[in-house]
Amino acid sequence: GLDISALLKTTGxxxxxxxxxxxxxCTSEITYIDGDxxxxxxxxxxxxxxxxxxxxxxxxxxxIYGELPSPSELEAFDQRLRRHTLLxxxxxxxxxxxxxxxHPMSVLSSAVSALGTFYQDSHDPHDPEAVEISTxxxxxxxxxxxSYAFRKSQGQSLLYPDNNYDLVENFLWMTFxxxxxxxxxxxxxxxxLDLLFILHADHEQNCSTSTVRLVxxxxxxxxxxxxxxxxxLSGPLHGGANSAVLTMLSQIQRDGGDVKEFVRRVKNKExxxxxxGFGHRVYKNYDPRAAIVKKTAHQLFEKAGPxxxxxxxxxxxxxxxxxxxxxxxxxxxxxxFYTGLIYESMGFPSNMFTVLFAIGRLPGxxxxxxxxxxxxxxxxxxxxQVYTGSPARDYVPSSER
Ligand code: ACO
Numbered sequence: 551g552l553d554i555s556a557l558l559k560t561t562g563x564x565x566x567x568x569x570x571x572x573x574x575x576c577t578s579e580i581t582y583i584d585g586d587x588x589x590x591x592x593x594x595x596x597x598x599x600x601x602x603x604x605x606x607x608x609x610x611x612x613x614i615y616g617e618l619p620s621p622s623e624l625e626a627f628d629q630r631l632r633r634h635t636l637l638x639x640x641x642x643x644x645x646x647x648x649x650x651x652x653h654p655m656s657v658l659s660s661a662v663s664a665l666g667t668f669y670q671d672s673h674d675p676h677d678p679e680a681v682e683i684s685t686x687x688x689x690x691x692x693x694x695x696x697s698y699a700f701r702k703s704q705g706q707s708l709l710y711p712d713n714n715y716d717l718v719e720n721f722l723w724m725t726f727x728x729x730x731x732x733x734x735x736x737x738x739x740x741x742x743l744d745l746l747f748i749l750h751a752d753h754e755q756n757c758s759t760s761t762v763r764l765v766x767x768x769x770x771x772x773x774x775x776x777x778x779x780x781x782x783l784s785g786p787l788h789g790g791a792n793s794a795v796l797t798m799l800s801q802i803q804r805d806g807g808d809v810k811e812f813v814r815r816v817k818n819k820e821x822x823x824x825x826x827g828f829g830h831r832v833y834k835n836y837d838p839r840a841a842i843v844k845k846t847a848h849q850l851f852e853k854a855g856p857x858x859x860x861x862x863x864x865x866x867x868x869x870x871x872x873x874x875x876x877x878x879x880x881x882x883x884x885x886x887f888y889t890g891l892i893y894e895s896m897g898f899p900s901n902m903f904t905v906l907f908a909i910g911r912l913p914g915x916x917x918x919x920x921x922x923x924x925x926x927x928x929x930x931x932x933x934x935q936v937y938t939g940s941p942a943r944d945y946v947p948s949s950e951r
């Protein structure tokens with residue numbers, strides 16, 4: 551019942567845009583999305599081409615430095631990252647301090663923030679060298695921290711990185727390796743995870759990226775801005791959707807597998823139930839990342855054997871795509887609809903799914919922070935509001951209340 555136009559008159563030229571549905575907060579050269587056409591490009595390159603031909607390491611370089619690397623540039627970048635994967639030994643105290651059932655996403659964000667305390671020499675956001683070394687440290691150490699968060703939750707000892715491995719393989723080794731056993735790297739598993747990281751690597755001004763930019767706009771250092779981004783990603787409406795999808799599929803299966811009944815409940819908004827993994831603020835068409843993930847899921851499960859939850863997911867997708875409720879609202883599967891199934895088949899527990907998203911999104915957050923901090927047009931982020939509270943009134947002494 552708010553008369554917005556009247557409010558606007560009283561608040562000068564302030565515009566109310568709840569959830570920033572129509573407001574651009576910056577200009578950016580990093581990622582292009584056309585939500586109606588289902589197009590996503592990093593630095594101009596279509597996501598389909600990067601998914602097929604690039605690697606996560608190369609895509610990371612592309613996002614952060616703006617161009618695809620030459621072979622020698624990529625080699626130098628790879629070697630540099632490999633030298634920075636270890637954590638300061640004192641960092642281990644943090645992992646010891648968390649309760650075993652702590653959510654790994656909270657462990658990750660806290661540890662990234664803590665990591666910054668060991669590198670106070672590189673906090674100046676306007677010193678390009680400081681930002682560069684912080685970039686390398688974060689890219690190299692976040693997978694180590696993520697694997698430690700996992701092992702902590704499993705009650706397992708922490709493994710040192712093996713820098714003969716590349717970034718993604720090293721993460722798999724530190725996560726699933728055992729100190730007394732030979733670890734056999736599964737190249738197909740590493741390749742599938744690498745692909746998922748590419749698909750998550752940037753997505754312009756989503757909730758977590760906007761958080762990184764907003765925190766960074768106060769000239770907070772890169773570690774603190776990234777830690778804030780991880781917190782933003784943890785919610786079920788953002789990065790947490792991938793594990794929420796699996797919970798939803800398992801629940802439908804436990805209830806007898808009646809997809810139509812579940813869709814009916816969603817449409818009636820019973821108990822606020824949503825079709826998790828569906829809908830997107832920007833895509834009003836099939837999320838191009840979801841199409842690639844779906845294909846990957848099929849390839850993986852062809853080898854691993856049938857998965858009843860995949861069948862359920864496909865039935866759910868088909869039912870929704872043929873239903874007026876979803877058609878009218880332009881709700882299509884987003885990237886998270888099929889990723890949880892893949893992560894589970896790789897051996898990750900569901901509370902690690904969002905951590906995997908964070909590893910993938912890290913290059914995007916860093917690229918966006920660097921663009922923001924070097925853009926002369928940047929100002930501290932400070933939205934306005936439309937005040938709807940009480941008009942001026944006089945203080946009432948407590949004896950008269
Ligand atoms: N299931 C059922 N209905 C939905 C869904 C859904 N998943 N998503 C949107 N709707 C409905 C809304 O209820 C609303 O209907 P109404 O007009 O009758 O009230 C309409 O579609 C428009 O939805 P909004 O909530 O206004 O869209 P918004 O852009 O604010 O939200 C969001 C986008 C948060 C992604 C939403 O679609 C959602 O909650 N989806 C489920 C969670 C999810 O999958 N998140 C992952 C997003 S992708 C990512 O972070 C990588």
